[in-house]
Amino acid sequence: MTESSAIAGRPLPPVVDRAEWERARAELLEEEKAHMRHGDMLAAKRRALPMLRVEKDYALEGPDGPRSLVDIFEGRNQLIVYHFMFHPEWNAGCDGCSWFTDGVANVAHINARDVSFALVSRAKFGKLETYRRRMGWNLSWYSSFDTTFNQDFGATVGDREHHLLSVFLRDGHDIFLTYQTGERGTENLGTTFSLLDLVPYGRQERWQVAPEGWPQGDPYVWWRRHDEYEGSVPAPSAMHGGRSS
Secondary structure (H helix, E strand, O other): OOOEEEEOOEEEEEOOOHHHHHHHHHHHHHHHHHHHHHHHHHHHHHHOOOOEEOOOOOOEEEOOEEEOHHHHOOOOOEEEEEEOOOOOOOOOOOHHHHHHHHOOOOOHHHHOOOEEEEEEEOOOHHHHHHHHHHHOOOOEEEEOOOOOHHHHOOOEEOOEEOOEEEEEEEEOOEEEEEEEEEHHHHOOOOOHHHHHOOOOOOOOEOOOOOOOOOOOEOOOOOOOOOOOOOOOOOOHHHHHOOOOO
């Protein structure tokens, strides 16, 4: 091993020969695999969490007027809501929430697993729509203005906004909160698989640890390009269905 290099005063890792690099990489890979396996078990525990019934209904404003929380599921059985910080008096959305939203995976992939995704903010819908166009996003975004939605789920405390991510499960018209995270809990989110690992049914692939009877199917076969999902393999949970809505 040689000493660390430097370019224009910037420190760099040590330079080694291939054999030493491969040994170091192999050691780290073992730790990465252990971390991955631990993450798999955490996701399994997340899927097995008990649920909290959502007792209220909410009229959330969208492009087609007021919509109920059931409507936001768009006919699917699972829903991820990102509580985007946008105070009614602000003229632009939170920069950190904007960063998160820029990284959201194409939702066609999670739609194919019976999952919908929506942003919800407290500002009036007109402001949200103007900002959405400015950012070039093609995501469902609803205003909770004049409702207690933000306060009930902890996204607004007093008059202060907080970023959160909430996961809901629908059984007919009955809605349940199954998971919620915030602060640094959202840092590693935004890819298709990390989002699917949050929802109760997960990726719905047989290799995942899941409660007895959980809807699961063959891995890999359902994946498509985002514009190729028409006529694809239905999600097992969609085949199971809930009570008719």
